[in-house]
Amino acid sequence: MIPNDQLERLRRLLSHRRVISANDLQYELGISRATLTRYIRHLRDTFGVPVVIDRELGGYRLESSGHDFGPQFELPGLWFTAEEIHALLTMQHLLANLDTSGLLGPHIQPLLKRLGHILGSADDSAAELARRIRIQTVGARSFKLEHFQAVASATLRRHRIVIEYHARGSNRTTRREISPQRLIHYRDNWYVDAWCHLREELRSFAVDAIHRAEVLSTTARDVDDDRLDCFLGSGYGIFSGSDVQWAVLRFSPERSRWVAAEKWHPDQQGRLLDDGGYELRVPYSQAPELLMDILRHGQHCEVIAPPGLREAVQQEHLSAARLNGA
Incomplete structure (x- = not known):
């Protein structure tokens, strides 16, 4: 060393x-x-x-x-910030959890080795960093590497791709031709933002829900970044849309100490209340993901608006209470 x-x-x-x-x-x-x-x-x-x-x-x-x-000119690794340490370890974690027996193997191993050298040049060895700092994934779903490779290749080379996609919400599998725009790693899972030629609109597809993928020679349809950000980045979570509503959530004084420091959406608005609680306003297009995040706070989160979201949360609580014998 x-x-x-x-x-x-x-x-x-x-x-x-x-x-x-x-x-x-x-x-x-x-x-x-x-x-x-x-x-x-x-x-x-x-x-x-x-x-x-x-x-x-x-x-x-x-x-x-x-x-x-x-x-x-400074050497990377000698002056790591907390964000840089997290970024490097996340890269190392993502690479280490890919199946290296396929086509990516010869490219992944040198990257892992280089990351190890860079991390090892910090004040502690790479082994000590790995021992003391962990990247834990929660809710990560497995996917087939060949499907990820096909999607990534089509995205970078600007080709269309045909996929067989299993929509978990409807439990249906459909064949779609898509023009991939960008890959997103979100909450420990991979998604591809794409123009769906079946629905003639922008959609976000979970890579792990792709059952078959075939890259075509046809040139992909390009969608400009502003339109992508407007449609797919306007609402809460990975599944967005153009019909944006604002959710108004009120958290208890106990839970506000955590929520006030969290970033739910780039355009969120928040304020501390006189009683020590916290009011959070976030834009959303589709409710399921926001609904799950609201429910994890239980009685500590009240939905003020809109009425439809408040009713959906009430129904979920009532159904859960009946299921658990309350």
Whole structure:
């Protein structure tokens, strides 16, 4: 394991000088030529630091490639924020849980190795980070890797794809031709936002509900980002639409301490109440997902508006009480 302080000293020496000889680097760092070679290789291969040998000037320098790295160039992994740690570990978790026996295997393993090196360059080893920081998935549904590969390939290459899709709500399987627009990882599951040529509208499809996928040579229909965001990002949750309503929810003082710090939707509006409670306003298009999140708060959440959502919550509570013998 290469000490972090040595890597940082080497980075600074390279950043502050136009060129520096191997002898000077060995002297400054107090290391052998073989160790210097190992350090240089680690900077270059693990972190992508553009270190090159300039034989005309007789030393090592940073290859700017049109960019002025200067002394501000920093090594990833040595100054992780909490968000960066979470992002890297999430990437590692997602990759580690893919089946690497398929076509993606040769590409996933090098990525995992590189992530391990980067995480291991922080103040603790990669093994210690893995031991102390965990990414737990709740409600993640399994999917077939070949279906994910087909959807991802069609999305990136801008091709249409034919899928056999099982809609869990209606318990029906239909054959659809779709033009995929983007892949979304949401609440530990993968979805594809696409133009559905069967329904002639934008839809969001769960990748795990795809039973068969065939990429076509036909060019996909493109939908601009503003329209995608307006239709699929306007309401609450992954399943949205153009018919947006606003839910007004009132939480008890006890539960408000958690809800006030949560982000339910980018356009949400919230305010603390005089009694210590919390009022949350969120836009939604389809009720099922919002309904589930309201019900998990039980008696601590009252639906103020709209009336249809309030009635739906009441019916769910009454049905649950009857089911449990109340």
